Amino acid sequence: MKSISLLMLVVSVYSAHASFSPLLGVHPLDEKYYEGEVIECRDGLRSFARDRLNDDFCDCLDGTDEPGTAACPLGKFYCKNLGSMPKFIPSTHVKDHVCDCCDGSDEYGGGIRCPNTCIMGGNVEYKLESHDMHTQTSLKGRKEKEVGSKSEDFLLKVKGLKTAIMLQVVLIFLLLVLCLCRRHPKGKRRHARASAGHIVGS
Template structure:
């Protein structure tokens, strides 16, 4: 009885930790770069060109209020808009907003097709990003003597690596949670069969 209670308590705190660690990503509106989160947190948001402002409830409402597309990062309403693909497990990218909900999976995580008409599999972790797949195994031996810092062949920056690490952490937490659930289930079945056999 005491081990079951301890196991349930452990599961509760593990799920609470996973929920809290992923909550910052969940409240970020779709199509917005994580570094722009503070910009979009205000109740009254200015267009990036500085000409207009709009309220938070008009964000991603499928009507272009700003000429530069600031208010529609997650829809195709503004021709100048840009959509941010998180691509957790691969390289994050920006798309033109005209590619959002166009029934073609442009982001390897499928986040650009959230409308429900197309189901895009998440191929980021499986190596679905062709650029990541082709440049990941290139040799860097020719760059060892260089004294001038160069951009890496894959274009990965420190911010992108930190973003990938956060996504992979969430994935590990989910896997640990599932292992705990399976172990708890097997332990409870074992205890039930042991009680039956002892009677």
């Protein structure tokens, strides 16, 4: 029992240290990129001092200097999600009081306490009650999109059905015209034969 509680303490200390690391939100393969004292923005337009990394001020338009904050709208935050699938989320989702990473790393700093659901398979949505309206709004938006796409599909099917019916009507009309044209010459031939026989008989 002591070993389990000691392990939990070590994990919580490690996660607390990791959450306040200046490299928060950085993919492990990109950590070397941030080792120098002066770091260049990935787009090559500017550079910034290492102490400006994750300082909540956007120095690089592409978000290179703010991988762990929401300061840059084009930035990406890396969720390590140990025990589940790692992923990138838009940096605008960082510290928005919604747990987007299953390890809760996007809500560091104590504003909201996110349970680590990665061990349970991850991707379990956990949101504060105060954000129920936000959740309902996003669900409503999703439903509206689904209804919109279903109605578009229905309209396309109706248009396709109309086209098929029109083609069938045109084909039936052409067949009728063709049948009438074939009958008409036979009638003319019979009439010609009858009048020829009438002439011969007279």
